[in-house]
Amino acid sequence: MSNKTAMITGGCRGIGLAISRKLLAEGYQVSILGTARIEKVEPVLDQLRQIGNVLYLPGNLAITGDRQAYLESTLTRFGQIDLLVNNAGVAPDQRLDLLEMSEASYDRVMEINLKGPLFLSQIVARAMLQQPDPAAGPDMPPQSRRPRGMIINIGSVSAETISLNRSEYCLSKNGMAMMTRLFAARLADQRIFVYEVRPGIIDTDMTAGARAKYDDLIELGEFPIRRWGQPQDVADAVALLASGGLSYSTGDVLNVDGGFHIRRL
């Protein structure tokens, strides 16, 4: 058991909920940000409390003050942060062709999917750097090769794969891929490692509206592993990285897409 603290944005629903369950089961204390009112998520929180220690803060990732409050409440409750999982994200409200995409939709998606995680990572990284590093010093023990903090971004195959009817989403996830590399390079010296977990098509509320389309693509063999991805598949990848076993890797992308990223002729 790890007894560490993880911040998981959007940790009460879909992929985020699976990540919360998994990390709680691995001994993490979990702090969740979501837009839902506390009364709405209380039944989910009750389930999570059966596994471990959970804090929920209602708030909007796109709002500066809400991100700051999320950080401060987490530190007040748990005293430290070991892992940030930037999971919360939205699809466009309407799937419109690139030539019809509105500025309002662009702003909404970019603020929640890119600006929010970027500036949350900034304040969390600063907080992590203020925490004592138990492995620091001239006689660094072998375990000092392990990360002292970690940020995992939940990206998307849309970082590299275009969908002309949700361009703003593709742009936001492409930006998140760059954000992963920027933070990885900036924080490597301080042994805060940064990764992107890149899901394909995962069975959640986000994909419910396009179920028939994805059913067809799976049937046609577009995904070498011929099934829908499940939130648990993504949670398993997050837990694997969070274990800290990769001591000489940062800035990497872990695809969780059934092999969709493999180019074929």
Ligand SMILES: NC(=O)c1ccc[n+]([C@@H]2O[C@H](COP(=O)([O-])OP(=O)(O)OC[C@H]3O[C@@H](n4cnc5c(N)ncnc54)[C@H](OP(=O)(O)O)[C@@H]3O)[C@@H](O)[C@H]2O)c1
């Ligand atoms: N499903 C897929 O096929 C798929 C594929 C690739 C990548 N992803 C990515 O995986 C992540 C999770 O997606 P999902 O499928 O689990 O989506 P989902 O079921 O729609 O859940 C989205 C989560 O994000 C939270 N959220 C949305 N807007 C927020 C905001 N402004 N502030 C704080 N929290 C907010 C929601 O919390 P509330 O309910 O409280 O609002 C919810 O927990 C997203 O980043 C998504 O882009 C998903």
